[in-house]
Amino acid sequence: MILSYLLQLFALWLLSMAMNKHFRHSFKRTLSIRHAQMLSKFGWLLLAASFACLVNNELAPLMSVYWLSFLALNILLVALFNSWQSRHKIKRLAANSQGAVV
C-alpha cells in the first residue's frame, strides 16, 4: 500500500513535469516535445501501475477507495510543492535582477 502511494506520488510529479512551465521552474531549462511526451507516457504508466498493485487482491472495491483518496492527497501535495518551488524561483530571480541593477 505504501509502495502504491509512493508510486502514485512519483507518477503525478512526472506528469506535472511533463508541462513546460513546471519543468522550467524545476530544472531551469525548456522541455523538448519528445521529452514531454516521454515524461507524460511514463507518468500515466506509473499511475496505472500504482492502481494495479493496490487493486490486485480480493478487496478490490475497498482498495479503489484507498487509491482515490491517495490521489486527492497527492495532487494537492504536488500542486503545493510545485507552486512553492516556482515562488522561490521568482524570488531568486527578483533578487538577482536587483543585484544586477545595483
Added chain:
Amino acid sequence: MRSFTHQQLSLTARCLAAIVGAYCFALASSFGMVPILINMFDSLKADAVYFATLYSYIFGFIAIIYVFCRRKAWLAWRDIIIGCTSFMTIHFVGAIG
C-alpha cells in the same frame, strides 16, 4: 429596458424548468424505465422498479444541465415536455403489454 425584462423572464423560465421540469422528467423516467428494463434486460419487476428509481436522479441531473444549455427557454421547456411524454407513453404501453 425591454430586453432586460425579457432576459429576466427567460431566466425565470429556465429556473422553473430546472426545478419543476427536471423533477418531472426524473419522475417520468422512474416510470418509463420500468418496462424498458423488464423487456430489454430481463429484470425482475422488483429489480426494475428499484433500478429505475435509482437511475431517475441521473435523468433529472441531465435535465437540469440541459435546460441551461438550450438556446431558448421555451425550447428547453418543449424538450422537457417531449421527454416526459415519451417516458409516460412507454410506461402506459408497457403496462398494457
Added chain:
Amino acid sequence: MKPDFRKTMIWLHTYSGLLLGWLLFAIFVTGTLSYFNPEISQWMKPELGSQRADSNNINQSLARLNNDAQGATYWRINLATARNNHLRLSWGMPENGKSSRHSVTLNSKTLQPLEIRDSQGGNFFRSFHYTLQLRNYGGRYLAGIAAMMMLVAIFSGIFTHRRFFRDFFTVRLNNVFKTLTDLHAVIGIITIPFCFVLSLSALFIYISMYMPWSMDHHYEKGSRELNALVSTSLPKLVPAGIAAKPLTDFDIVLSKVKQQWPEPNAIKRISYQQPFDINGRIVVSRHKQLSLSNKSEVLAFSSVDGRPLAGVEPERNARMLRRIFYGLHEALFASIGLRYLLFFMGTASCLLIASGLIMWLNKRLPKVKQRHLGHFLVERLNIAGIVGLMLAIVSYFYANRLLDLQLAQRAEMEVSVFLLTWGAVLVYAFVRPARRAWLELLLLTAIAYLALPLVDVVINAQWLLDALQYNNWIYLGFDLALLITGGLALLFYFWLVRRTQ
C-alpha cells in the same frame, strides 16, 4: 443570457453554489465530524472510562444477563470497540403480550454498571447533517435539494475552472486573491470523486422520500414492500414453546466465528433471540471493516447448543448498488488511516465551499460603487455561516461539560445551546461592522477551542489522567484536535489582522 455553454456553466456554478452555500457548508462540516462519531461520543461521555475491554467479557456479560434477565424474549450485547468504549447489555422481558426494554451500560473492564450522562454525543452531528434539526418539517427534503445542488455545482465547476485543468498543478502564491481562487480550484479537483459519491449516495439513501412515485404506483405498500422483495434476511424465528436453557459459554460459538471471520475483533454485536426457547437463535454481527456495503454480515447459531444455522442469502444487484452507496457514505469500512484521509477530504470540501462563498463577495465588492442588499446579506451570512458554525460546535461541547448532570432533558438542552449560539452569532454579525465581526468572532472561537481541554481538566482531572494512564488515544486525540482547531483559528486571526490593517 447568452447560449454560450461555458458562460452558462459559470453562471450556474456561481448561483447554485451561492444559493445553498451556507447550508452545504453546515451539512459538510457536521457530516465530516460524523466520520468520528463514536470518538466524539466517547469524549462526550467521559464516564465510559479509559480502561480497555477485556477479551473474555462476553462470557461475563452472558452470566450477568442469565442472572438478571431470566425468561427474556431477547438478550443483546453491544461490545465495546477500539473507537468507543461502550459496552451495553439490553434485554426484553415479556409483559402482558409485549416485551419491555431494559438496558445497562457496563465498564468494559470491570463490568460494573455505569451512570452515563444524558447526551446525544456525536450522533447529534450525524442527524443534524441530514435533518438540519427539522426532521418533521422537511429538513431531509432540504438536505436532498442541497445534495442535488452540490452535484450541479460540481459539474458546472469543472467548466468554470477550466483554466486549472490546462495548467495543472499551479497555485499562484504571489497574490492572496489568486491564491484563494487557485486553492478553490485545486481542492475542487481533488474532491470531485469524494463530493460526487457523497452527494449521490445522500440522494440514494432517502430515495423512498425523494422519488417514491414509481414504487407507490407499482406496489401497494410502496417502498416498504419493494424493499422486502429485494432484501434478504434471516428466516423468521418461530418459538416452539418448549423451554430450554441458553448457551452461556460463548467459546463454542466464538471458535466457529473465528473460522469464518479471521480478522481480530470481528464481532460487533451478539444477540440472542428467544434465548429460553428450544428454537432460540444467536445472531452474531460483524464489524464492517472489509466490505463497502452497509449490509451487516451476520452468522446464526442455535442458542441451545451453538450449532450453526442457515445464514443470509446474498442480495439482488439493485439492492446491492444502493447498499454500496450507503456504505460509501457512512464509511464504516474505513480503517484509521483511510478515515483520516476521508476526514481530510471532508475538511477540504468544507474549505472549498467556504472559499467559494468568500470569493463571490471579494470578486464583486471592489467593483461596485453602490452596495446593494445582496452584497450585505452574503457578507453577513458568510460570517454567521462560517465562524458562527465553528463557534456553535464548540458551544455544544461546552454545554456537554458545563450543564448540570441532573437536568431534565439534558440532551435536548445541549442541542438548544448549539442552536442558540448560532442564532446569537447571526444577530451579532448583522449589527457589527463586517471586519470587526470577523475578527472578534474568530478570536472568540480560537479562545473557546483552546480553553476547552483546560475546562475539561478543571471539571474532572481524573478523566484526563485515566486517559493518559490507559493510553486512551480517543480522548487525547479529541483534546488534541480541539487544540489544533483553536491554534489554526488563532493563526488565521493574526493573519487577518495583519492583512487588513
